[in-house]
Amino acid sequence: MNEAKYNALLNIFSYSPYTLSSSPIYSASTLSRFLSSFDFNPMPQIQSLIHQLLAKLSSSHKAFLIADTTLLRKTGSKIEGVNKLYDPSSKRIVLAHRALVIILSVGNLRVSLHVELLRDVKPVDALIEALKRLLHSLKRLFPNLLFLCDAGLTCNRLLEFILSEEFDFVCAIGQGRVDKESKEKLRDLWFPRAEKVKLKGVDKHLYAYRVSDGSDKEGVKVSNKCLGKKRLEDFYRQRWSQAYKP
Structure with a gap:
């Protein structure tokens, strides 16, 4: 143009x-x-403006890369790609498209970097492909980048990928997962502090925590970093909070 x-x-x-x-x-x-x-x-100009904006942010800011899936509700059953999907918020089946969303959160700023309708691709496959395109620039701009996602996306392939990329993460994980060395389920561990665990199918040791999910319930989170429980909980809450407060 x-x-x-x-x-x-x-x-x-x-x-x-x-x-x-x-x-x-x-x-x-x-x-x-x-x-x-x-x-x-206009996309080249929009992308250029976003890049200029991100480049002006101080690299000392704690940056969070947040991945999640969401349902886009539809009313017509004949809309292309629409499916009957379970909506956990309403606890019922609805007509919707499933979308993958990746958001960069820095200070009070949130920027949607990737939105993709998921049809014939698994969410984790789409996420890994999107991360391959995004991570090189993001890690250069934000050395303190931290990746966050919930248990619905956290699987061995995703963990192996982000470990191979050598960037920090805090991910929720199914509580039925077992520590390969102790043979205990993660949900049964006491977790007075970070617990070093080895998951089947993941080459490196991780640190497991049981922290709040933003409600009265606690869930198991894993990270490549040994952090204080309160600090890790504050990081993970960035998934739904408006701004990170150190």
């Missing part, structure tokens, strides 16, 4: 919706024609 056309787009959006509707220069139909132009593709 040439520079003149890009600047024209910025000029159009500099008007409020009310001004735009009555402007002698720009109108809603002008904007519609602009957006429907075959060569209109």
Whole structure:
């Protein structure tokens, strides 16, 4: 897209919706024609702006890369790709698309880096492929990057991948998982502090914790770092809090 056309787009959006509707220069139909132009593709400029924004953030900030799946509710059964899926929040089957979302959280800022509808691909496969594209730039911009995800995504393949990439993580994990060396289920361990465990199918030792899930219940989390229980709990709560508070 040439520079003149890009600047024209910025000029159009500099008007409020009310001004735009009555402007002698720009109108809603002008904007519609602009957006429907075959060569209109603002994504390179948007990505450039996001990169510039992230580059200006101090690398001393604690940065969190948060992965999750979510349901996009639909009402029509004939919509392409729609399925009957279980919604844990309402505890019933609903018509929806399942989406993978990856968010970067730095201070009070949250930026969606990846949104993908999941149809013929497993969520963890889509997540690993997305991380392969994102991690090189993110680790360069944010040396303190910490990856967070819930038990629905945490499997051996994901753990092996993020361990091979050598970046820090805190992930929830199924409480039925067993410590290969002690033969105990993780949910049965006492956890007065971080517990060093070895999971079947994962080459390296991890540290396991039992901490709050944002409710009265506790869940098992694993990390490659031996952190204080309170600090790890604060990190994991970043998945649903508005801002990290050190």
